[in-house]
Amino acid sequence: MLYLGPNQADKTQNDNAITDWQRYYQQQAASVEHSLLQHFYGAGMVAASTPVSQVSFVALDFETTGLDADSNSIVSIGLVPFDLRCIYSSRARQWLVKPRFKLTDSSVTVHRITHSEIDSAPDLSQILPEFLSLLAGKVAVVHYRYIEREFMNAALQARLGDGLLFPVIDTLDLEARLYRAKPLSWWDKLRGRQKVSIRLDASRNRFNLPPYRPHHAVTDAIACAELLQAQINHRFSMDTPVSELWC
Template sequence: MSQWLQKLAHWYDRRQKLKQPWQSLRYVALDIESTGLDPKKHQVLSIAWMTIHPPVMHYGNAQYHVFSHGQELDLGQSPTIHGLTEQDFLHSSEPKQTFAMLSRALNHAVLVCHHKGMDWRFLKHIEAQYGIPFKPLAIFDTLAFEKNKLERNPQQPIQGGQLTLSACRKRYNLPNYHYHHALTDTVACAELFLAQCYASKLFKEPLNSLLKNFS
């Protein structure tokens, strides 16, 4: 019974926090670069995250970690993979310690990512592998938000490539970055999130009403 009461209390606390104006919440933008799309078969190469207190992005507290998985990585013909060189893998982070830091960062925060499907799948796999819980207040997907926005105009069906991070940023006149690097993509996602927030009338409502569509 006590476990059930704890879950109910957590659910109620979460709902109350999400009823606040969106600007008063804390957000954590995140990006994961991996060797593939399936967390059961592929490995996380690098991860980055950064805290946002709208409208401030905390660059100084951003975290960026690379994982060599105890092996020398053979890049073959390519000098880089996801913006990483062999030199980068010489300074590998310890996974369990890194993910414990991320767990603390996500506590009482809204996770922000571009295409939550992949990032959240990897986080849930890490959670099971290391026994480290990831319990953000909610997840905000910048891709899903943009998709929902474009779908409101049925006269112009969504075309291929319109939902990439680069294409979404372009619609808000944000600068073009070199992508597929975890830290760069984290910054790019955070900037897109804030641009979406301040450009949208929807964000005059509590965030809780939006997360029904985008979490």
């Protein structure tokens, strides 16, 4: 995923107010027109009270041309299915897609994805059937949800005329709940105390998870899945209802 400065990480606007995703999926399945979306919502969603140990997840990571979903687009998608017993990295998928907006040179350096690779990549619409079938019925896990959810919503809006909303567990948000619960006091600031970093690599480091090479979609998705395992093992329990984590 993209490097995010502290300002972007504090962003909190724009969240939906859905808590009962099971009901939301049922409603959507009945109202959406595109068959892809009908299938997607038709696969259903677990009840809010389901213990996390019984939930199937997919870790997602999008590499994008920039941060704003209205003027930037997705260049690659990494996806790894997992549950709390095992991360199925052998079933990891990665797609390169041609962005709707031009690839800037600075994002080329971040992702190490080149113009020529992008030129031969398909449009997102071509991979959507496979992508949506892998996401259907699963709870998505990301680090910083505003990228994955908003970019996917914008991309579908543009292509299918309808947006897409799905429940997400945000591992960055789980870190923020602990380390951003209250702002630093004047006393902390006086002592030069700094905010604890809640970036992916820094968060993983707190759980003694190994450092990985960043900005590779599948690697970042695996990194995120591992982080959630550590967070649940250390701060929650196997019986924690999924509604405590998703949003």
